[in-house]
Amino acid sequence: MTDVKATFPHLGNYFVPLEVLFTAGIEVDYIVPPPITNRTLELGTRHSPDFVCTPFKYNLGNYIESLEAGANTLVQVGGACRLDYYGELHEQILRDLGYDFRFVNIGSTKLTKPLTFYNILKEINPDMTLKNIARVLPVVLKMIQYIDEAEDFIRKNIGFERNPGEFDHTHQRFLLEMRSIRSKKELYNYYIKYMNIFKSIEVDKPKKPLRVGVIGEYYTIMVPFSNHFIEKELATMGIVIDRWMNLTNSVIHDFRPEAKEHIKNYVTFDMGATAMYTIDKALQFAKKGYDGIIHVKSFGCTPETDAIPVLQNISSDYKIPILYFSFDSQTSEIGIKTRLEAFYDMIIMRKEAV
Ligand code: SF4
Incomplete structure (x- = not known):
């Protein structure tokens, strides 16, 4: 491991596959941003221009709290809107606030080829290997898919559970245990196990x-x-x-x-x-x-x-x-x-x- 402590702003529960991508694939430490609270939003809002859309403010709040938690490498992505320009602005605001960090802005590069993506990730850790990332990336993509499928099922059933809180508790366990999985086979078995648990939760659902x-x-x-x-x-x-x-x-x-x-x-x-x-x-x-x-x-x-x-x-x-x-x-x-x-x-x- 290097001394890199990377972080990426929160997006739903995808911090789980991101943590696996960074730690097992890119081989650096990963700082999961502290959970979003009113403080996150206050910090982000205080240091953002008024006119930006709210995701900018949340992302900025996540960066500040992650820097406070020890992160030294911030990663940002682009999008098909003004999200593409957020990286430069975030970096400038954080430097003006006096923080010391590396900023890897994936948004500023057009990811037309897999090799471009690999080269960008190498900016986070120059010692990472193609073999390793090629092994971990499919696991990460599957994790995202399984999280999405499980959460889709939960959304359609949680309103009818007999024992309040059962879906939430199982969901939290599902995410927590996923963090230690590193192989596709293990992930598949684990997903089947949890989907069976979700489906066995008693619900009173009208026709x-x-x-x-x-x-x-x-x-x-x-x-x-x-x-x-x-x-x-x-x-x-x-x-x-x-x-x-x-x-x-x-x-x-x-x-x-x-x-x-x-x-x-x-x-x-x-x-x-x-x-x-x-x-x-x-x-x-x-x-x-x-x-x-x-x-x-x-x-x-x-x-x-x-x-x-x-x-x-x-x-x-x-x-x-x-x-x-x-x-x-x-x-x-x-x-x-x-x-x-x-x-x-x-x-x-x-x-x-x-
Ligand atoms: S889609 Fe783009 S412009 Fe709209 S809120 Fe999200 S980041 Fe902002």
């Missing part, structure tokens, strides 16, 4: 439960703190939550051509970031007769703001209600709860009226 699709911006949808835990809130109302957006669907696989084809009656051009997926999934939920859709985004997110008029058309064409949330560093908890409760009352009344 036709309320079904709500959650759509929206990449970061806000995947980081529960940033959307004020709305999925948890929906679960307490006894609702099946369906959310397509995750790393497997949006990054590991490229479903853009399919999405573009599905929504060609509504949209002609790619609107950037996650907007195409947002519209595509809204249309699919509408066609499948879901009871409602919730759209989440960060305040100031241009691609998702552009998607809203199209969502309004889908809502009107298919008579499906859509609730819109735009989150910033200052969002009223009570306001969110009140709007969710009103939405729930409306969709349940509509269902009973059928």
Whole structure:
């Protein structure tokens, strides 16, 4: 091992495969950022320009807390929006604050070939080997897929568990034990074991439960703190939550051509970031007769703001209600709860009226 202590901002529960990638694949220490709290957001907001979207602020807060926890190498990625410029800004702000670190900005390089990716990772640890990363990367990708599949199952069932907290406890154990896995075979057996445990949790699920699709911006949808835990809130109302957006669907696989084809009656051009997926999934939920859709985004997110008029058309064409949330560093908890409760009352009344 080198003296590198690398870190990457939080994104859902993907810190688990990231930790495996860094420690076993790149062979450096990995500092998991401390869990996101109000302090993370306060730190990020205090040192960010006002106009940036909220993921920038969360990422900055994660970096500061990771530096305080001993990280000396910060890694950032790019995206199909202004996320591509975040790296340079984060680095400059942190240097102005007086922190000493190395900054590896994957976002500034076009990853057109696997070898480019390898060379970037070598910037984190020049001694890492191709053989090692080639062995670990498939395990990491599978971990992401298994986390996504397990969490999809949980979202659809947690609202109906007989013993409150059982899904959450099992989910935490699932993530904790995954951190020590290093081979694909071990991972597969472990995944099967846990999926059986999840499926054995007793639920009281009605034959036709309320079904709500959650759509929206990449970061806000995947980081529960940033959307004020709305999925948890929906679960307490006894609702099946369906959310397509995750790393497997949006990054590991490229479903853009399919999405573009599905929504060609509504949209002609790619609107950037996650907007195409947002519209595509809204249309699919509408066609499948879901009871409602919730759209989440960060305040100031241009691609998702552009998607809203199209969502309004889908809502009107298919008579499906859509609730819109735009989150910033200052969002009223009570306001969110009140709007969710009103939405729930409306969709349940509509269902009973059928
Ligand atoms: S998708 Fe929107 S909120 Fe997310 S980083 Fe890009 S502009 Fe910001």
